[in-house]
Amino acid sequence: MSNVRPIASPSITSPSSNSDDRAHEADHPSSSVAKFGVDQPLKLDCGVDLAPFQIAYQTYGELNADRSNAILVCHALTGDQHVNNIHPVTGKPGWWETMVGAGRPLDPEKYFIICSNVIGGCMGSTGPASFNPATGKVWGLDFPIITIPDMVRAQAMLIDRLGITTLFCVVGGSMGGMQALQWTAAYPERVFSTLAIACSTRHSAQNIAFHELGRQAVMADPDWRGGRYVDQDTHPYRGLAVARMAAHITYLSDAALHRKFGRRMQDRELPTFSFDADFQVESYLRYQGSSFVERFDANSYLYLTRAMDYFDIAADHNGALANAFTGIKTRFCVISFTSDWLFPTSESRALVHALNASSARVSFAEIETDRGHDAFLLDVPEFLEISRAFLQAAGKARGLGNGDGQS
Amino acid sequence: MSNVRPIASPSITSPSSNSDDRAHEADHPSSSVAKFGVDQPLKLDCGVDLAPFQIAYQTYGELNADRSNAILVCHALTGDQHVNNIHPVTGKPGWWETMVGAGRPLDPEKYFIICSNVIGGCMGSTGPASFNPATGKVWGLDFPIITIPDMVRAQAMLIDRLGITTLFCVVGGSMGGMQALQWTAAYPERVFSTLAIACSTRHSAQNIAFHELGRQAVMADPDWRGGRYVDQDTHPYRGLAVARMAAHITYLSDAALHRKFGRRMQDRELPTFSFDADFQVESYLRYQGSSFVERFDANSYLYLTRAMDYFDIAADHNGALANAFTGIKTRFCVISFTSDWLFPTSESRALVHALNASSARVSFAEIETDRGHDAFLLDVPEFLEISRAFLQAAGKARGLGNGDGQS
Numbered sequence: 001m002s003n004v005r006p007i008a009s010p011s012i013t014s015p016s017s018n019s020d021d022r023a024h025e026a027d028h029p030s031s032s033v034a035k036f037g038v039d040q041p042l043k044l045d046c047g048v049d050l051a052p053f054q055i056a057y058q059t060y061g062e063l064n065a066d067r068s069n070a071i072l073v074c075h076a077l078t079g080d081q082h083v084n085n086i087h088p089v090t091g092k093p094g095w096w097e098t099m100v101g102a103g104r105p106l107d108p109e110k111y112f113i114i115c116s117n118v119i120g121g122c123m124g125s126t127g128p129a130s131f132n133p134a135t136g137k138v139w140g141l142d143f144p145i146i147t148i149p150d151m152v153r154a155q156a157m158l159i160d161r162l163g164i165t166t167l168f169c170v171v172g173g174s175m176g177g178m179q180a181l182q183w184t185a186a187y188p189e190r191v192f193s194t195l196a197i198a199c200s201t202r203h204s205a206q207n208i209a210f211h212e213l214g215r216q217a218v219m220a221d222p223d224w225r226g227g228r229y230v231d232q233d234t235h236p237y238r239g240l241a242v243a244r245m246a247a248h249i250t251y252l253s254d255a256a257l258h259r260k261f262g263r264r265m266q267d268r269e270l271p272t273f274s275f276d277a278d279f280q281v282e283s284y285l286r287y288q289g290s291s292f293v294e295r296f297d298a299n300s301y302l303y304l305t306r307a308m309d310y311f312d313i314a315a316d317h318n319g320a321l322a323n324a325f326t327g328i329k330t331r332f333c334v335i336s337f338t339s340d341w342l343f344p345t346s347e348s349r350a351l352v353h354a355l356n357a358s359s360a361r362v363s364f365a366e367i368e369t370d371r372g373h374d375a376f377l378l379d380v381p382e383f384l385e386i387s388r389a390f391l392q393a394a395g396k397a398r399g400l401g402n403g404d405g406q407s
Numbered sequence: 408m409s410n411v412r413p414i415a416s417p418s419i420t421s422p423s424s425n426s427d428d429r430a431h432e433a434d435h436p437s438s439s440v441a442k443f444g445v446d447q448p449l450k451l452d453c454g455v456d457l458a459p460f461q462i463a464y465q466t467y468g469e470l471n472a473d474r475s476n477a478i479l480v481c482h483a484l485t486g487d488q489h490v491n492n493i494h495p496v497t498g499k500p501g502w503w504e505t506m507v508g509a510g511r512p513l514d515p516e517k518y519f520i521i522c523s524n525v526i527g528g529c530m531g532s533t534g535p536a537s538f539n540p541a542t543g544k545v546w547g548l549d550f551p552i553i554t555i556p557d558m559v560r561a562q563a564m565l566i567d568r569l570g571i572t573t574l575f576c577v578v579g580g581s582m583g584g585m586q587a588l589q590w591t592a593a594y595p596e597r598v599f600s601t602l603a604i605a606c607s608t609r610h611s612a613q614n615i616a617f618h619e620l621g622r623q624a625v626m627a628d629p630d631w632r633g634g635r636y637v638d639q640d641t642h643p644y645r646g647l648a649v650a651r652m653a654a655h656i657t658y659l660s661d662a663a664l665h666r667k668f669g670r671r672m673q674d675r676e677l678p679t680f681s682f683d684a685d686f687q688v689e690s691y692l693r694y695q696g697s698s699f700v701e702r703f704d705a706n707s708y709l710y711l712t713r714a715m716d717y718f719d720i721a722a723d724h725n726g727a728l729a730n731a732f733t734g735i736k737t738r739f740c741v742i743s744f745t746s747d748w749l750f751p752t753s754e755s756r757a758l759v760h761a762l763n764a765s766s767a768r769v770s771f772a773e774i775e776t777d778r779g780h781d782a783f784l785l786d787v788p789e790f791l792e793i794s795r796a797f798l799q800a801a802g803k804a805r806g807l808g809n810g811d812g813q814s
Contacts, residue, residue, distance in 0.1 A: 012627055046680035071427055145680040205664040205688045208654065212689045213652045215682065215695070220645035222629055238627035243622045246653055249613065254748075257612040263719060271717055273453035273552040275709060276624065281612045282619045289623070302682060309686065310678055312670060323516065341661075341748075 012241040012286065012288025020237065020296040021089045022122065026138075026297065027131050029056040029117070030088040032035070033080050036162045036321045042154050043121065048144040052133065056124025057081050057116035060100065061108030063164070069400055070107055072155065073115040074172030074179035077247075077297055077304050080123040081115045084108075089295045097377045099171075105309035105388035110400065111168065117368060118179075119154040120146040120304055122297035129297035140299055141227035148175070148311045152182045156190070166190050168392060168398055173197035173376035174343065175304070178311050181351070184332070185313055185324040193331040193394040198340050198376045200347040200356075201321055202312035210250055211305040214243030218298050228314060239288030240298045248288045253339035253372035257281060301366050313353075324333045331392040331397070332362040335376075335383060342373040363390065419693065425701035426642065428496045429529065433545075433704065434538050436463035436524070436531025437495040438488050441568045447560050449526065455551040459540065462565045463531025464488050464523035466514030467507065470571070476807055477571045478513055479562065480522040481579030481586035484654075484711050485703055487530040488522045491515075496530075505786045506578075507773045512795035517807065518575065525586075526561040527553040527711055529704035535634070536704035547706055549635035555582070555718045557590045563597070573597050575805055576798060580604035580783035581750065582711070585718050588758070591739070592720055592731040600738040600801040602794060605747050607754040608728055608761075609719035614749060616710040617657055621650030625705050634706050647705045648696030649763040655695045660746035660779035664688060665758045729759035738804070739769040740797040742790060744782040770797065771800075 015298035034055045036042065041051035058081040063070060073083055073096065080087075084094040084101050102105040106113055117125035120143070129142040135142065139174065159167065170191050172180040177199025184194045203211075218224055221239025225232050252260075261281035265271070268278070277283040333356055336348035343367050355362040367383045369375045375383065433632045441462045443449065448458035465488040470477060480490055486770065487494075491501040491508050507513040512519055524532035527550070535550040542549065566574065577598050579587040584606025610618075625631055628646025632639045659667075668688035672678070675685070684690040724730035739762055743755035752773050762769040774790045776782045782790065802808065 008448065012623060141682075156561050202670065205668045205686070206659075206661040208670070208686050209652075209656045209664060209688050209692055212684075212686075212692055213656065216419060216652060216693070217624060217627075217649045219682075220624075220649050221627065242496060242620065242624045242627050242649065244622060245616075249616045249620065252613075254611060254751075257616060261612045263609065263612065263615070263722075275548075275626075275713065277619075279612070279615050279619075285616055285619055286623070306493040306682065309628065315670075344661075 012238050013290045015235065015237050015294045018089050022297070023129065023230070025088060025124055025131035026122050027100050031056040031117070031124050033124060034158050036157060040157070042150065042157065044144055044150045045147040046145045050126065050144060053119070053126035053154070054124070055116050055119070055154055057114060057158060058083060058085060060084055060113040061111050063112040067164055068166070068168060068398055069110065070112045070114060070167050071169045071171060072159065072167050072183070073113060074107070074170065074176035075115060075118065076172070076174035076176045077308065078292065080121060081117045083113070083115045090324050092359065095377065098377070098384060099387065104272065105391055106171065114162065116155055116158055118151040118304065120151070120300060120307060122300040125154070127297070128299035128303055138230040139265060140230065143299070143303065145306060146303055147307050148178050148182050148185060151307065152179055152186055155183070157181070157185060166192055168400070169193040169195055169394065171195040172199070174199055174373065178308065181313060184328065184330050188328045188330055191330045192398055195333045195335070195390060197335045198337055198373055200342050200343050201314060201351050203309050208309045210246060211309055213246050214305060215302050217242040217246065218302060224298060229298070236298045237293040240293045240296065242339055243287040243301060245285045246294040248285060250342045251372060251374045253341065253370055255339060255370035256372050259370065314359055321351070322357040325355055325358040325360050328358060328360050331361065331394050332360055333386070334362060334364045335367060335386060337367050337369050337371065337373070337375040339370045340373040340375065352388070419645050420586060421695045422642065422644050422701045424436050424792050425496050429635070429702050429704070430536065432495060432531055433529050433534070433536035438463040438465050438524070438531050441565050443564060447564070449557065449564065451551055452554045453552050453745045457533065457551060460526070460533035460561070461531070462523050462526070462561055464521055464565060465492060466489060467491055467520040468518050470519040474571055475573070475575060475805055476517065477519045477521060477574050478576045478578060479566065479574050479590070480507065480513070480520060481577065481583035482525065483579070483581035483583045484521060484715065485699065486583065487528060488524045488761060490520070490522045502784065505784070505791060506794065511576065512791055512798055521569070523562055523565055525558040525711065527558070527707060527714060529707040532561070534704070535706035536712055545637040547637065550706070550710065552713060553710055555585050555589050556593060557595055558714065559586055562586070562590070563594060573599055574601045574657065575807065576602055576801065578602040579606070581606055581780065582715050585715065588720060591735065594735055595735045598737045599805055602740045602742070602797060604742045605744055605750050605780055607750045608721060608758050610716050615716045617653060618716055620653050621712060622709050624649040631705060636705070643705045643757060644700040647700045647703065647708060650708060651699040652692045652696040657690060657749045658781045660748065660777055662746060662777035664777050666777065728758070729764040731760055732765040732767050735765060735767050737767065738801050739767055740768060740793070741771045742774060742793060744774050744776050744778065744780070746777045747780040747782065749780040
């Protein structure tokens with residue numbers, strides 16, 4: 001047996017010191033913060049009044065004189081408020097620079113753009129990683145379960161605080177799209193237009209299954225300690241990395257993985273006959289898992305996946321989706337991607353049919369791409385052009401100028 | 408905050424005493440065993456000569472006088488040789504009772520049916536869970552990496568031992584289909600017909616990604632102990648259960664999950680606002696994970712997934728799939744399922760095109776079903792009828808009688 005090389009035991013690498021920065025951001029974010037005291041509780045769907053709490057947010061551009069140019073960007077599951085600035089933990093560019101920025105569809109020269117970290121998040125809005133004043137410890141699993149409507153309710157309190165009555169647009173992809181739809185269903189008079197991308201009005205059984213898998217991966221890590229890892233100075237980074245790896249596969253299409261990696265080997269031509277990362281796709285996944293744990297809180301991941309699982313607009317409106325949007329004046333644009341198997345086009349079509357049944361104003365675009373769910377984060381020209389055109393048309397109706405540089 | 412129920416921390420349940428039975432089966436199977444001594448090594452692709460080793464197998468029916476009615480069933484990743492008998496660990500029926508049995512397409516009244524546990528498995532054929540005579544301990548990660556061609560090479564030694572020159576048919580689904588194809592490419596003169604179901608001639612990047620996720624889940628479990636958990640009296644059942652949950656999602660289609668579970672709640676009508684298994688699909692997945700660990704060895708899971716990842720018949724034949732089957736006389740039947748996204752129909756079509764290019768005799772059936780990859784294990788009448796018809800026609804050509812009860 002001497003002619004075989006020893007089999008390595010490659011494991012997920014432990015997080016760098018970044019995670020200390022991340023822990024600090026949970027309570028003391030680099031962003032602006034809106035604090036709400038005990039007299040201004042957030043009324044959660046689970047029956048809890050959450051108070052005090054805070055919302056961390058970023059803004060780009062200026063609110064115009066008649067306060068009519070505000071756009072709320074809602075972030076996805078593992079996103080945050082750092083849409084178009086250097087991320088305080090990772091040092092990387094903002095997560096939606098393709099969509100937001102000078103010359104981009106959401107141009108701060110024209111619009112006042114707001115993005116807040118969701119309630120339950122870990123980048124400065126109150127969540128399980130935050131300090132719980134009642135116990136003097138980090139919330140952990142003492143934090144109440146939150147829902148997509150709860151996230152939106154908190155954002156509405158922030159928008160009130162910023163002195164904005166009606167948002168020109170609520171924009172989001174994936175979990176952000178769920179929030180955009182929830183905003184419109186809950187506060188139709190406060191939303192002039194809605195851009196809902198790669199999302200659904202409810203989470204499918206398969207998506208719940210993938211989320212449950214991720215949660216079980218976190219909870220299976222002994223360092224999770226029943227959610228009390230901060231108190232016990234541990235970090236369930238292995239379980240969280242596995243959860244991220246699973247989720248990451250769902251964000252890409254089979255075709256995109258094939259194009260990016262195929263069966264290509266990593267830095268070699270022949271198999272090592274080991275459990276090393278022989279294939280490039282293996283190295284890529286391990287990297288995705290390891291880098292994620294540096295910037296994200298494990299309990300927050302549990303809470304936000306749960307919020308998505310519970311989401312079901314129709315169920316909140318006597319089982320009929322069309323009921324949620326009856327009599328609504330908001331202009332909708334719904335966008336899906338052909339290769340997105342996490343939120344397939346069929347779910348966007350069901351939404352569009354419901355909006356049509358409600359006589360809502362809706363345009364729908366299915367973008368042909370092999371880039372999967374992640375397409376909404378990427379430079380996909382047709383998608384960006386349609387978003388720009390929708391906002392320009394809505395802007396005209398809103399009296400925001402013709403969108404050709406005159407604001 | 409008193410009106411919220413405490414959040415449970417549901418975790419994967421620890422395995423029952425079944426796992427002791429499983430460990431015993433690794434070396435002392437309830438099945439028949441073919442032992443190969445140090446003078447009969449298994450020559451592995453990694454360069455190692457594995458000796459001694461053993462193959463555990465089951466047979467059903469009788470070999471006819473001219474030894475022309477033998478069918479080799481190749482099992483899938485987590486299958487074993489217990490095709491049509493009570494499983495010695497779980498006590499459940501055999502895994503392919505829809506296909507094998509009286510009145511079924513593979514009827515022991517007509518055929519001599521053999522199924523062996525693959526090399527690298529954990530139900531009696533030598534693998535990482537077996538005792539290593541050189542060290543006096545369980546092999547663990549000292550076991551050499553095995554490949555699909557290695558599995559087939561071991562099966563060929565078993566078939567020799569049983570005194571069979573030519574198999575009437577090699578049948579398998581998923582990893583079993585890979586073995587059936589490899590058998591035909593490696594020993595075309597020994598395979599009269601091949602029934603390859605829900606498989607591929609190489610593993611896709613997405614499938615490698617899912618396997619890597621599963622391996623990382625196992626290795627992330629501290630109880631894995633670098634693969635030495637048996638020596639250290641631990642069991643990485645949490646990691647293995649997570650791996651199984653991930654794999655199980657890929658075995659079902661989105662439509663099948665939706666039909667089976669949808670968003671239905673488990674024993675309740677309203678959400679618990681907790682991490683309990685609110686949705687039926689969550690309970691189902693947890694059960695799948697927990698029951699799997701009672702019958703399967705974690706290291707074996709690593710080795711068998713790796714073997715599938717490495718599989719690439721074309722790469723072994725100068726990059727052209729058609730080269731693998733040039734001049735072949737074997738009769739092929741290739742079957743795929745429309746909703747199988749693990750081994751999509753397009754991959755079966757590519758195989759069929761290559762077989763056509765080789766002027767091989769091939770029939771192809773794409774079965775319309777929403778049951779996903781698992782359809783090959785289920786009672787899908789059209790699939791079973793096509794399998795039966797293929798075997799009957801091949802049987803006539805082989806002189807096995809007309810298949811109407813005369814053998």
